Structure formats: structure tokens, C-alpha cells
Amino acid sequence: MxxxxxxxxxxGGVGKTTTTINLAAALQQMRNHVLVCDLDPQGNATVGLGVGAADFTVSACELLLQECEFEQAVVGLAAEGSKYRFDLLPANNDLTAAEIQLTRQSGCETRLRDILQGLPKNRYDYVLLDCPPALNLLNLNALTAADKVLIPMQCEYFAMEGLAALVNTVRQIQDSVNPGLKIEGILRTMYDVRNNLSLQVSRQLAEHFGSQLYRTVVPRNVRLAEAPSFGESILTYDADSRGAIAYLGLAGEFLRRRQSAASTPAPAI
Ligand SMILES: Nc1ncnc2c1ncn2[C@@H]1O[C@H](COP(=O)(O)OP(=O)(O)O)[C@@H](O)[C@H]1O
Ligand SMILES: [Mg+2]
Known part of the structure; x- marks a missing residue:
């Protein structure tokens, strides 16, 4: 499944793309078949995974507009010799135009869901959707297609307000197009233990979200910021860095939640 x-x-700038790339790489290293869908016209996940303009002719734009097939748009990234898939649906600035055109088409908010549901069930274990920093039609497509939402956030002033807005959006989507949508977890990113505000916000998050708050915390780590400019995940760029250890820890926690969820009912959000 x-x-x-x-x-x-x-x-923007809370660590969505960094989390998508590095969680995907860690899940693949832990023997999972993974697909990353870049849904941000900025194309940061695409570039950060080392995929340039010359590597694709059609992308998420054409796929969402039904101008190409999934197989034409997907780019394979798996390390040579690995039998575990790591694929990317790339994106670039064309996605901005796609969003506008898509608005005029019927079934526009379920387009991504329809595409992903059409794939063979055993092809991918996990599909990670790197969302744009907006509540637009691309984001709506992602939240309509998703089973779960993972929310990366920085523990700073105003973070809780932003989180409340997102949780509201998730509720609206549950009440309309995607009743099964759940909050997978809240991830603290760019965490600085020396900062008092981080500790305060952390405490509030733990009170509000309980076990939905990941125990894994991603520290501020310059190696994580450097890796995308080499088109690499942190696991190949610097496997011993604190960033790599954090994202491997996150993948471990992510997978353990699934093992225990198999024996106990999932918590309501
Ligand atoms: N844990 C971290 N430590 C240091 N820099 C980080 C970390 N996570 C992300 N960054 C950097 O912060 C910026 C924003 O991160 P990004 O993942 O692109 O956020 P988003 O996708 O939410 O806009 C990028 O330059 C990225 O390299
Ligand atoms: Mg991003």
C-alpha cells in the first residue's frame, strides 16, 4: 500500500523542502520505495535533488494539466545498484501557469489524487509532497491527495498562529474533499537549544499536540543548508553531520509510529 x-x-522557509528531500532519502536508505512530488513552482526540491532543466522535458505542470503521462514526467534518482526506488516528479516555474489553467478545469482539486491513485499500489511505499508556501490550489491538491500531513515548523514568535491557520485548513479539507486526512506529526526544525523562545514554543506544542509532536528535533545545521547546492541529500553530503543524524532519527520515528499504529488505533487529530 x-x-x-x-x-x-x-x-516559507520553515524547512519543508529540506525535510522532504532528507526524509525521502532516509526512508529509501531504510529499504522503502519513495516518490517525491515537487509541488512548488520554485522547484527547490527538484534542484536540491540535483535535477536540472536538461534532465526533464515535462514536469508536474504538464502532468497536472493532463498533457502527459506520469511515466513521462517522473525522474528516477535511486543510487546505482539500489533496488529501492527514489523517484522525483520535478517542477519548475511552469507550475505557476498550471495552477491558473487548472482553476478553469473541472475536478481541479482532485487532479493529483486521481493521478497518484492510478499508480500500481506496490510501486511506492511513501509519496512525499513538497508543498508551496501558500494556501493555493496546488496546496489544496496536495491536501486532497494526502493521507497525512507532516508540518515542519520553526519554534519562533507567531509560529503557533501559523500552525492554527494550517490546522483550520486541514479541518476544512476533512469536512469536504478528504475526510480521511490526518495530521501525521509536527516537526521542530532549525532548532536552537540555547534559545528560550524555542523551549517555550516547544512546551506549548507538546501541550497542544501531545504525541503528534515528533520527539526528533532537527537542529540548525549548516551542512543541511549546503547539501542542496550540491544536488545531494544530507545522507550522501555529510552522513556524520547532526543534520543527517536528525533526519535518520525522524525516518526511524516515522516508521516506528507505523509499526505501533498497526497494533493500536490511530489517534484522532
Ligand atoms: N535544520 C536546518 N539548519 C540550517 N539550515 C536549514 C535547516 N533546514 C532548512 N535550512 C535552510 O533554510 C532555508 C529554508 O529551508 P527550506 O527547506 O527551503 O524551507 P521551505 O521549503 O519551508 O521554504 C534553506 O536555505 C535551507 O537550506
Ligand atoms: Mg520549499
Whole structure:
């Protein structure tokens, strides 16, 4: 069975793309078949995974507009010799135009869901959707297609307000197009233990979200910021860095939640 996880937060610069790339790489290293869908016209996940303009002719734009097939748009990234898939649906600035055109088409908010549901169930274990920093039609497509939402956030002033807005959006989507949508977890990113505000916000998050808050915390780590400019995940760029250890820890926690969820009912959000 394929599980679809939207990595979402309408705020920019909170670590969505960094989390998508590195969680995907860690899940693949732990023997899972993974697909990353870049749904941000900025194409940061695409570039950060080392996929340039010359590597694809059609992308998420054409796929969402039904101008190409999934097989034409998907790019394979798996390390040579690995039998575990790591695929990318790339995106670039064309996606901005796609969003506008898509608005005029019927079934526009379920387009991504329809595409992903058409894939063979054993092809991917996890599909990670790297969402744009907005609550737009692309984000709506992601939240409609997703089983779960993973929310990366920085523990700073105003973070809780942004989180409340996102949780509201998730509720609206549950009440309309996707009743099964759940919050997978809240991930603290760019965490600085020396900062008092981080500790305060952390405490509030733990009170509000309980076990939905990941125990894994991603520290501020310059190696994580450097890796995308080499088109690499942190696991190949610097496997011993604190960033790599954090994302491997996150993948471990992510997979353990699934093992225990198999024996106990999933918590309501
Ligand atoms: N844990 C981290 N430590 C240091 N820099 C980080 C970390 N996570 C992300 N960054 C950097 O912060 C910026 C924003 O992160 P990004 O993942 O692109 O956020 P988003 O996708 O939410 O806009 C990028 O330059 C990225 O390299
Ligand atoms: Mg991003």
C-alpha cells in the first residue's frame, strides 16, 4: 500500500523542502520505495535533488494539466545498484501557469489524487509532497491527495498562529474533499537549544499536540543548508553531520509510529 504524506506549512522557509528531500532519502536508505512530488513552482526540491532543466522535458505542470503521462514526467534518482526506488516528479516555474489553467478545469482539486491513485499500489511505499508556501490550489491538491500531513515548523514568535491557520485548513479539507486526512506529526526544525523562545514554543506544542509532536528535533545545521547546492541529500553530503543524524532519527520515528499504529488505533487529530 502507498501512503501519501503532504509536507506542508503555508509559511516559507520553515524547512519543508529540506525535510522532504532528507526524509525521502532516509526512508529509501531504510529499504522503502519513495516518490517525491515537487509541488512548488520554485522547484527547490527538484534542484536540491540535483535535477536540472536538461534532465526533464515535462514536469508536474504538464502532468497536472493532463498533457502527459506520469511515466513521462517522473525522474528516477535511486543510487546505482539500489533496488529501492527514489523517484522525483520535478517542477519548475511552469507550475505557476498550471495552477491558473487548472482553476478553469473541472475536478481541479482532485487532479493529483486521481493521478497518484492510478499508480500500481506496490510501486511506492511513501509519496512525499513538497508543498508551496501558500494556501493555493496546488496546496489544496496536495491536501486532497494526502493521507497525512507532516508540518515542519520553526519554534519562533507567531509560529503557533501559523500552525492554527494550517490546522483550520486541514479541518476544512476533512469536512469536504478528504475526510480521511490526518495530521501525521509536527516537526521542530532549525532548532536552537540555547534559545528560550524555542523551549517555550516547544512546551506549548507538546501541550497542544501531545504525541503528534515528533520527539526528533532537527537542529540548525549548516551542512543541511549546503547539501542542496550540491544536488545531494544530507545522507550522501555529510552522513556524520547532526543534520543527517536528525533526519535518520525522524525516518526511524516515522516508521516506528507505523509499526505501533498497526497494533493500536490511530489517534484522532
Ligand atoms: N535544520 C536546518 N539548519 C540550517 N539550515 C536549514 C535547516 N533546514 C532548512 N535550512 C535552510 O533554510 C532555508 C529554508 O529551508 P527550506 O527547506 O527551503 O524551507 P521551505 O521549503 O519551508 O521554504 C534553506 O536555505 C535551507 O537550506
Ligand atoms: Mg520549499
Amino acid at each position: 502507498t501512503e501519501i504524506i503532504a509536507i506542508a506549512n503555508q509559511k
